[in-house]
Amino acid sequence: MTRIPHTTSGEPNPLHALTLDRLRRRTSMKWRTYPDDVLPMWVAEMDVPLAEPVVHALTEALALGDTGYPAGTGYAEALAGFAAKRWGWDGLAVERTAIVPDVMLGVVEMLKLVTGPGDPVVVNSPVYPPFYQFVEHMDRQVVEAPLGADLRIDLDTLDESFRRATTGGRRAAFLLCSPHNPTGTVHTADELAAVAALADHHGVRVVADEIHAPLTAADADFVPYLTVPGGESGLSLMSASKAWNLAGLKAALAIAGPASAADLARLPEEVGHGPSHLGIIAHSAALSDGTAWLDALLAGLDDNRRLLADLLAEHLPAITYRPGDATYLAWLDCRALGLGDDPADVFLRRGRVALTSGIPFGTGGAGHVRLNLATSPELITEGVRRMAAALD
Template identity: 85%
Template sequence: MNRIPYDPSGEPNPLRVLSLDLLRRRTSVKWRAHPADVLPLWVAEMDVPLAAPVVRAVTDALALGDTGYPAGTGYAEALAGFAEKRWGWDGLAVRRTAIVPDVMLGVVEMLKLVTGPGDPVIVNPPVYPPFYQFVEHMDRRVLEAPLGPDLRIDLGVLEGTFRRAVAGGHRAAHLLCSPHNPTGTVHTAEELSAVSALARRYGVRVVADEIHAPLTAAGADFVPYLSVPGAEEGLSLMSASKGWNLAGLKAALAIAGPAAAADLARLPEEVGHGPSHVGVIAHTAALTDGTAWLDALRGGLDDNRRLLADLLAEHLPAVTCRPGEATCLAWLDCRALGLGDDPAEVFLERGRVALSPGTAFGTGGAGHVRLNLAASPEVITEAVRRMAAALG
């Protein structure tokens, strides 16, 4: 696959634009869940201004009163163009897509298409906490196939879990997080091909949450699950939400592999009533015209990954952090600090830094925290300083 080169030049680092005072005027959950003296580095909202093409597209729509219901295939066409240029993937067929309200609600709808009540859904913990919440709420059972010590998919464990999942004739699905949240792991083509081979062998349907795909680090290559051999029965959810900080502008795309087109065709019509038309406009503009901004952000995140590593080595050398290959998140192993299963509670109460508790991410999360890197270098520096002071 031909990929465009990584080039963050030409745009200012979006993470260095907004002051902390200005950010505290925001009314989203990141800035309202905790008192004003807390540095919020937990939920995956980014401390950035929106990309100018997104602002223009939304502003123009509002000025025109273009705030009705979504229509057309512009979003899917924009994602297909982005995927071909960015990942060298020309297999995203617009006719095999559907607009859904957001990635997690899209995941729910895809799982409804390929599983029934009581059926198992396999996840790879530690993993995004809503995987557990949404799956259990829709009356499916979560089966864990934990990542290996290297924080990559353990194919032996996965196969054993697939075997248990289909025992007794159950239908089963594998909810794949790619790139992986919270570890930032980018699954290789070889790993994904092995997953697809196991899925075919055991009759497990793969539903891939690929929301973090645009946020790869320099030198890391995202591989769309549907691009690997044997993934024709797979289903994928993609969005511009994480890459361009558009969580409040709801819109995502469900994508079917060639052999899953009939499944996607059974998606109830009313699901397409949930996405925001303005959200579709924003996501389309991001994918079409916001790539320079995205690459500047990726460069800023790379800088912050290096900064965090240096800060931890200086102030918290007992904390282990493997540099992630994607996402705007860092997964910190704090077990050597002796703070118990939930170090996030200690850092919040004693250091006034809000982090995501590792316990929420399932097996393998105890003693860990997730830190959001999408902040200014000054905020990250102050956060680590406070975390170190909390141990005193």
Template identity: 80%
Template sequence: MTSNPWDQAGEPNPLRALTPDQLRRRTSMKWRTHPADVLPLWVAEMDVPLARPVVRAVTEAMELGDTGYPVGTAYAEALAAFAAKRWGWDGLAVERTAIVPDVMLGVVEMLKLVTGPGDPVIVNPPVYPPFYQFVTHMDRRVVEAPLGPDLRIDLGVLEAVFRRAVAGGGRAAFLLCSPHNPTGTVHTAEELAAVAALAERYGVRVVADEIHAPVVTAPDARFVPYLGVPGAERGLSLMSASKGWNLAGLKAALAVAGPGAAADLARMPEEVGHGPSHIGVLAHTAALRDGTAWLDAVLAGLDENRRLLTGLLAERLPGVVHRAGEATYLAWLDCRALGLGDEPADVFLDRGRVALSSGVPFGSGGPGHVRLNLATSPEVLTEAVRRMAAALE
């Protein structure tokens, strides 16, 4: 790249570091769900070695036998410093945070604080499938406010859904995905302020899943924390180093409350804080504090892959409609023009030996789509698109 906004500090591109043979030695979901001849570009794991500060922190803990229970505010302090430097946001108050096992379990606990059984939880489909699963399992109702044709929040639709959700005088929550999974949309400060204004007008509580916040890959895009916009004082956010540093197996996340939600967060049961991994907290803290050069190297590589995919699709699969996302390492591909029905992922797997995420579980707007994980080497990405094109021959 000739220029980018990231400070790589001499770090090589982690996406180019591992071979497929090395990756197939991994025992996690991405590389073990499908047979060895399948290229897995589905679940959100990155094909990278870990950042050296993370490896060092975990190794030192193991050598010390430091494998007890988590305590303290080091994770929150590291996130607050990262947020101030990275996003120019100094509103993350450590005293208004709590450690939770992971982002989705944190979402569940936050929704329990601000809604009751049977209450509606509004989502913006197509959206991360666990939003539907976790909300339904906790005895709340999922209500959809679909994204607009531009894959951005449709404020008119959202207001209408808010109005209906509280028409009977009950409580409602809006589960915001920011940045948005699977589209990679980065919500602007203006959009988020408009969401906050609507939420206050209708008494809807906002819970923001901001797990992909560190992964903004477009050089001209900027993540804006929901709690940093005017009117969001009663909001709740879930943040984590999990996606940015590939730490899904090291469980830890933070619940963050706006000034008007501090009392809500204080009501979270004490035992929830027993769920995170102490080693996970150490790893996430090290990532946020000392792993930014590694993160920047990943972001530069993801930006290259983002542009590579756009070119590969135009050349090999011109029938696929794709708007390059500004964030996450996920690509949302509209395959409806290919005539493959609601589940094109099945065709690409069976005929092309490429595993992608089916669009159907993402809710309205999902059928006929697939989600592709960009966080791999350019060579694997190129081979995957070649196979996908060959599957249509």
């Protein structure tokens, strides 16, 4: 694959566009969960205006009264075009895609296709908490394969977890988070090929949550799992949701590798009724026409990672932070502060800043917090100030 690198878009940094007063007018989860004296830096919502192509597409649809049921393959075609330009991936076949309501509901449906009740699902902890919640709710068993000390996939640990998961001939799946949430790790082509080889050896099916794929740093290369040797039997979930801040406009795509097309063909027809027609319009516009906006965002996120590292080094040097190569989330190791397993609770009570507790991320999460970087430099500075004040 030949990747086209990020470019300087000429668009203004969307992370600089909104004031705190304007943000507090929002009615979404990020801004309504806590009282107004709390600075919210937790859930994955970005403090940005919508990309203009998305606004235009939605406004036009509303003016037409185009608010019915979704139809066609426009979303898949937009994603295929984006993937070809962004990642050099020409193999995203529209005929091997299906629309699903969102990535996690798509994950559930893919796991239903390749596992049964009680079967194990392997995850790399610490990992996005809904991996545990959704898997357990659908009557599957979570098996952890913790990341290594370098916050990358530990292949020996994964091998052992696959072995345990398939003991007695059980069916098993690996729910891969790529790029990884919360660490921001971008898995390399070699790592993913090694994962595929292990999965093939043990008979484990791979389902990849690739929702953060567009959100890579300037010097990082995202590799779609379905493109690596052995990835042909995988299933992937992708969406424009995270990269363009469209969580409230539900839509995602399930994508099958060539060897898993028959699995995807068994997806119940009614699953495709769940996505929002307006969501599909918005996501398609983002992927087709919103790349200049995305490039401006990515440059701003690179700046924010550097800013956070500098602020922590100055004001909270005991916190360990390894800037990730993707996502807009920062995984902070606060164990040296002596705040116990849940430092997020201390930062909230004493500093009035809301971060995501590391505990629900599973093994390796205690003593950590996740901080949302997708905001203005001023609010990042204020957030770190409040965290430091919580220790006084």
